[in-house]
Amino acid sequence: MKIGEQNLAEEIKNRNSDALEYAIDNYGKLIYKIVYSILNSFGDKESIQECVSDVFTSVWYNIKTYDNEKASFKSWIIAISKYKAIDYRKKLMKNSNIENINDYNIAALNETEEYILAAENKDEIIKIIKELGIVDCEIFIRRYFLEESIENIARSLGLTRQAIDNRLWRGRKRLKEKMISKVKKERI
Known part of the structure; x- marks a missing residue:
């Protein structure tokens, strides 16, 4: 079956790994930009990549919460990205040992x-x-x-x-x- 925007969420709900790959290919750069903009001053490249991976993992495991009547898939995945990145930023700030306010x-x-x-x-x-x-x-x-x-x-x-x-x-x-x-x- 060909995967596109119309059936993407449904195919992920059906646990079609090709659909997740489609999402990564089509939304990966956008998600990276969102996560980067939030974590840039707090995390390294590895933290940013880890957060992006967590976004797609969250999409995979929480797809049942997606409702196409409330938002487009793109809007939904953008919201997940923002919240994941904010959570990561909080975690990174908590774990950092900043000695000087100028380090911010x-x-x-x-x-x-x-x-x-x-x-x-x-x-x-x-x-x-x-x-x-x-x-x-x-x-x-x-x-x-x-x-x-x-x-x-x-x-x-x-x-x-x-x-x-x-x-x-x-x-x-x-x-x-x-x-x-x-x-x-x-x-x-």
Whole structure:
């Protein structure tokens, strides 16, 4: 059987090792980049390779948790990569004996700052989404936080796909306007 994006997850569930090889061939470089970006300042090349291997091992053993209704296989494997790399980074930091604060890479400080800004922005975005109204708020959360398909949302709310698309478009527009307004206020 030919393995492709359409049947990749199903073939891994069926324990087809060719499907895992397909995943490694098609997602290996992407996974390596993600892991490298998180572990670069904390681990060596061997730690990065080990983490990448663990990502694919996790895919193999946890494929039953994958739901194509919630996310694409690519999104799912990216999420696994991020969480594995973060776990590895915690383990590496715990096991390291850093004597001097200067031993920390400046990139780690920049990364922390980015996390803080992202968290602040996330709180602001959630606040704005709540202002959209009950139905629009639910649509936004289901689409962008839970990664639910538009068809699924439309079906469960008894709306057309076009209605969902329109509400998402108006919500994104309002979100953008509010964020631009916030940035302008901060510059004053």
